[in-house]
Amino acid sequence: MAILILITVITLQFLFIRSQQHHHPLDPLNPKEISQIQHIITTSHFASLRNLTFHFVDLDEPDKKDVLQWLSSHKQNQSFPYRRAKVVIRGGAQTQEIILDLKNGAIMSEHGYKGDGYPPLTLTELLQAARLPFQSLQFKDLVTSRGLNVSEITCFPFTIGWFGESIAKRAVRLSCFYRQGTTNVFSRPIEGLTILVDIESMKISKFIDKGKVPLPGAEGTDFQSSSENPNPVPCDSNTKRSFVINGNNVKWKNWRFHVGFNARAGVIISTALIFDAVKNKWRSVLYRGHVSETFVPYMDPSSEWYYRTFLDVGEFGFGRSAVTLVPLTDCPNNAAYMDGYMAGGDGLPQQVPKAICIFERYTGDIAWRHTEVGIPGKVITSGEPEVNLVVRMVATVGNYDYILDWEFKQSGSIKAVVGLSGVLETKAATYTNADQIKEETFGPLVASNRIGNNHDHFITYYLDLDIDGEDNSFVKANLRAKKAKSSPRKSYWRVIRKTLKTEDEARLKIGMDASELLVVNPNKKTKLGNHVSYRLMTGQPAVSLLMDDDFPQIRASYTKYQVWVTAYNKSQRWAAGFYADRSTGKDGLAIWSRRHVNESIVNKDIAMWYTVGFHHSPCQEDFPVMATLSSGFELRPANFFERNPILNN
């Protein structure tokens, strides 16, 4: 779940002076462009709309073929032929989709959106909603009757999902927390009090008072480390970096890629190429990779909690929740930083300073090694310590901190890891000891008067892999036991490769099934005759356990499978649909795929969707702050190279 980070964001009121020259057609919008967009819209016929607000301002992505052509044409010194923006505004209670041409400053197209769901609430709306109770006498009465001091209260707006309502208006529910004696705001929930806010009118529509529940105490809630000496920093910040950042382009060892940022996905990796020393050329791996959606359903069906079934990316935005990274805490002292830019609700540019860090990680691991004793009179040990390049951002979506790493290895692997830290969303309860619990609590007691409600996190990655070219196939290589003939052995396993032909076939649950999942280029072979491919290496599997007909599951139905592969479609990037706030499940990955169930994905431009899942039944160690829990996946070359590429760097 997720809220306001507007205080970490700096609104750029001045006209930012920055070169209009773009280094890459997928460069995110810069502050000058965001200002330009704001100016065009607010001086157009849209200016007359009541309550004009900017909900989404992003680069309108150029066509892939144009991008690839430009990148391969050595025209990088010329600017890309066109530059467009996609903007979603609301005004007069309508959603409008607008495409702008930034070269000539004109509106190219506009379209009123009439479907289900809404764009994310703006930070301004969230902040306004959070402040409403403090203008209300009824609220003052309710909290005073609980013996609380209004000035010590913070209310957070929660999105409310969809539960079959035929008309779903823009609305949030506020939950309030008592700050007295703690900086850990989420640790003292004022349970039993929920405030419904209608966003369109920006008015409280209802106070729901379920009666007093004991307010959990402040003791032991602060999470400042007691350590007086922070962990020593062993590394010299003057260490020579092996990477070069040019605009948003990064070059390191055998890798070259582009780092983007937008309000919705946060960090975006594009056009990742790896240098093949044998072929003496740069070869494509990943055209575009980013977090597409994050589904966080809580497992408490009670009236105050049932609706907490957040789509963090679509409802709030990982970029909008990006924090300014703190050197030494969030990134080592050899890190370089990039700022992030986006539009505020007023359309003006905002900056997230140090939104992304890039650093070489001296992992302490061994990249490869061998000790050879077979040569008479000699012991030869060869090897290299592992040094990887990490691109990191952190999205703090209310209580949870998502640490998003993309890690590039000289061996050719790309690893994506998401680490979960931050603070539990707890529910106040009368219990001070687990032995007192006689009823179902929907989560264990994690601290005195606090239930840590059970919940899941499903972080879905969009991965437009282009393995040595755009046209790829998806292969499941099954390891199957076979009876051995004419051998003292009775069995062995062999690999049965199966090209999955349709989107329907390519929807997978990965459990005990022994198989390798490969994205293969069927048009390219190594000199040795093997099909060029990358392998998806996964971790402990977790899929959604909700029933299929449950409303949150209908909205995030793609979470029943870890892997989906779809034919590439530029407009398909957001797994729970673009308009996720109050969505009804009529858009998104499962819907697109169902529509194209028999569509061939063989030797085509394909996109892979992989969901990293966590089931979280909390424990006391998660309080007052959670030690990071990580999971992720690795894309590892498999016959992409003629030989281990690490030896050539």
Next chain:
Amino acid sequence: MAILILITVITLQFLFIRSQQHHHPLDPLNPKEISQIQHIITTSHFASLRNLTFHFVDLDEPDKKDVLQWLSSHKQNQSFPYRRAKVVIRGGAQTQEIILDLKNGAIMSEHGYKGDGYPPLTLTELLQAARLPFQSLQFKDLVTSRGLNVSEITCFPFTIGWFGESIAKRAVRLSCFYRQGTTNVFSRPIEGLTILVDIESMKISKFIDKGKVPLPGAEGTDFQSSSENPNPVPCDSNTKRSFVINGNNVKWKNWRFHVGFNARAGVIISTALIFDAVKNKWRSVLYRGHVSETFVPYMDPSSEWYYRTFLDVGEFGFGRSAVTLVPLTDCPNNAAYMDGYMAGGDGLPQQVPKAICIFERYTGDIAWRHTEVGIPGKVITSGEPEVNLVVRMVATVGNYDYILDWEFKQSGSIKAVVGLSGVLETKAATYTNADQIKEETFGPLVASNRIGNNHDHFITYYLDLDIDGEDNSFVKANLRAKKAKSSPRKSYWRVIRKTLKTEDEARLKIGMDASELLVVNPNKKTKLGNHVSYRLMTGQPAVSLLMDDDFPQIRASYTKYQVWVTAYNKSQRWAAGFYADRSTGKDGLAIWSRRHVNESIVNKDIAMWYTVGFHHSPCQEDFPVMATLSSGFELRPANFFERNPILNN
């Protein structure tokens, strides 16, 4: 598979001067003790045995209750009341088990072993076997007829498993490799030629010549990195260490544990305690943890390969295969090192210098963090970079290098990771392109004239967890969907905890089943009333795919499940049985457990066995050396502490 590392081992001919004072009753045997044992045996009635060889010389582990009593009695300044050794010798073609009292230098007991299987071959035997062909004219003829120069050949002895023979003698098969033009000995197999050696007579019993197969070339086989500048070392080796090593005892932050070493398991972690700042006391987590066995079956039933179904720990020994770690390549420059000691085939002490390294790993990760924006006018970011303590050794078992890490975290977690690197065992073949392959090859073409045969690695850990005391239970907490009542929600999941009552119930495959596996102390609760426990966090599952009636599978039948829990029994430590060489599956984890299928494991001293599995169908990137592939597990506190312990360090 595994062979000789004798050249890395230094035989200590002198009487090593070292204090007899032991710091811990589980301290490994020191060189003086090993010499003492050798002296006792070689001056006893065993001296008259023909071909007296020492196959196993280790501490005879004191009873757990004695160790725990001593450790808790503040008698650490006095020496432990007794000190015994367990020795397995062979002489006169018989296996003898001997227990020695090292305090009075006497043999306490002796026992002739008559069962199936043998102790590991000694390094001397392996080396003698490897040299036999070079004294043979027939061998000279065979290789000369292949146009090869005898002086450029290295032969490696492979253990041969068991395939239903009623009499299984001690024997190995030699495979030979051509070193010309390469330091990568395994890259040029002389396929088609196998030499059978009878170990007891130390004679070649048979040459098997299947005819010539093209010898793979030397080109591109060397794995020296082309990088002229090794990766820069960013860290100052003078960084103050936060850990203290006293003998074999290590203390770091909130952890205290003992690091042992023996010829079989390699590194052994014992009596790991964690400091609980709330309770102000040290609490037990892991009494003993080490690799118990490693099963590596190749998937080629042909006559030259079918027998390659190695039990690396029981047949060769991870300690015997331990290499001298290379600073900067194998361990960062802030590492401390420990030497390893063991007995040679002659019983004399041998040293593996720098067999273990211990270092603080600055992971580049974030141990915990939170950005709080809910306090008006403030943005508070708190957090800490993750610094862990790693204990590492590397066992190079012939071609494969196993990197064995135990990682301790301030959050209370212990992580065990095994990394696989080294060189593939390839099979020479006529193919220079995959398109030429028309028959089944039992693995893909990974380099010209080389098939990378499919195989598995199952690394089984013995984990005697003592969670806050010896008596523990094993709980499977199942996450199960439930229909929601009187709620807009239709479903949620809840946790159904089930104490697994018998060894039979506790044998698990972990697949898509959503559950948490917990070792619980049913006698201890937190102040908050939760049962004290640690959770086993696993990675991508892999179990053996061989058929149950296949001989290698009969010998390693425990590999069909990832998790076993057994009642503690001091003598049960080696999953494939103690006498693994040519074993017939009559001893080992599956056998013990089947015998005690209904034995209660509730509120008892229990041991957990976890198998980290890899299926490996090689690819070209695995040649000429493999980039490290890692997997492992984490033991993570779950209501062990009252709150996140990381805040107290």
